[in-house]
Amino acid sequence: MEVTRLTATDAARAARVLGEVGASALAGRHPKPSPRPVIRESWSRMLRSGMDPDHDFRADLLSHDEVERRRQTSPLRHVLPVLREGLLSLADTAQHIMMVADADARVLWREGSTAVLRKADGQGLGVGADLREETVGTNGVGTPLVVRRPVQVFASEHFVRALHSWTCTGAPITDPRDGRLLGSVDISGPLETLHPATLALVDAVAKLAQSRLRDLHLASLEQLRAVAAPVLARIGGPAVAVDRDGWTAAVTGMPYTGRLALPKSLSPGRCWLPALGLCTVEPLSAGWLIRPTADPAPAPTATRISLDVSHPRRWTVTVCGSAGSWTHELSRRHAELLYLLALHRGGRSASALADDMFGDPARTVTVRAEMSRVRRYLGAYLDHRPYRFTERADVEVLLPDSPQDLLPHSVAPGVVRARGAVPGGEAWREGPGEGPSEHGERS
Secondary structure, three states: OOOOHHHHHHHHHHHHHHHHHHHHOOOOOOOOOOOHHHHHHHHEEEEEEHOOOOOOOOOOOOOHHHHHHHHHHHHHHHHHHHHHHHHHHHHHHOEEEEEEOOOOOOOEEEEEEEHHHHHHHOOOOOOOOOOOOHHHOOOOOOOHHOOOOHHHHHHHOOOHHHHOOEEEEEEEEEOOOOOEEEEEEEEEEEEOOOOOHHHHHHHHHHHHHHHHHHHHHHHHHHHHHHHHHHEEEOOOOOOOEEEOOOEEEEEEOOOOOEEEOOOOOOOOOEEOOOOEEEEEEEEEEEEEEEEEOOOOOOOOOOOOEEOOOOOOOOOOOEEOOOOOEEEEOHHHHHHHHHHEEEOOOOOOOOHHHHHHHHHOOOOOOHHHEEEEEEHHHHHEEEEEEEEEEOOEEEEEEOOOOHHHHHHOOOHHHHOOOOOOOOOHHHHHOOOOOOOOOOOOOOO
């Protein structure tokens, strides 16, 4: 069903058709026309969670102080001018509002038509609202954060009936440095005011915001490089200057690497880093000066690696060993790769991983490139030929309650096979005695 075209020509009929489709789907029937794939998959997640389409979500607004705290710490504050310039003229003209939410789908900024803002207030869509898909159902703020792509939700395509008078168009905004989700931007308003080009516009503006963030990052590295250059010139040994997130600004006496994996809580003194071993850390303006030491590395011991894929939008790997512990947030692709390696503790060749990831054993170049990036922060615990976790790594995988919620955005065949199995059985495994079992048993 071409919802956009139908809505643009006959909004009343579009609302009626979508209402019939939604009612049939929620009653367990197979409606014709069927829901769009992105909506059908979202409704399936809601039904598995037991969400009531009539439940009232108008509660749990963040306090004013908490909203301000999140605004001050969100990188999205730097791209508000880009979002306003690109979308507010549409919002005012079409009687829509623009909402900008963080990675937790909490609305931090909201602007646009005064009448529509009042309507939003009455329906629990104010600043500080929790618009996660698991809280509000299918919507233009939370659903793009789950599927990691732009989504338009028309009228009765919203799972919760209280939102059926709205049409929402949202797109995720990611950190251009590492793909980490920062939040989403959404344009919402009455169904009859929808323009067919809204989805393309919101997607384009979100990409402009990401480009602006990239420019700001490069400018900050240039500033750090100017501070670090005279310091590095006086040092008589290898050293690297990095920003607070580990991105390299300048280096001397050692090979250049784009980013170092840093512990979440780094402080001056000595620490162990996966790429460099034992190091001395000194503060710089907006960054760190890191110098590898000549001291011998600690003797290898069993290391515990915890891969957390239990959440729909955030995935991490945590390493705990004799030198301490550190956590790294994963991109979608790296979460898929590490899950597949945990599933196959015996190892996978590049062609087997390519088949698991893309359904094409010939895409080995892509797999090798991605594994090279993974090894930048996890190289000490990975072997190759075949690719696998080292034998001294005790790997634990934290999984969601249902296999259907495993990396829900992923279309990698190996993940889809694991996701399609029944809970409590061998679906989490590719073979007897291999891989992680449900709820984080060790492999």
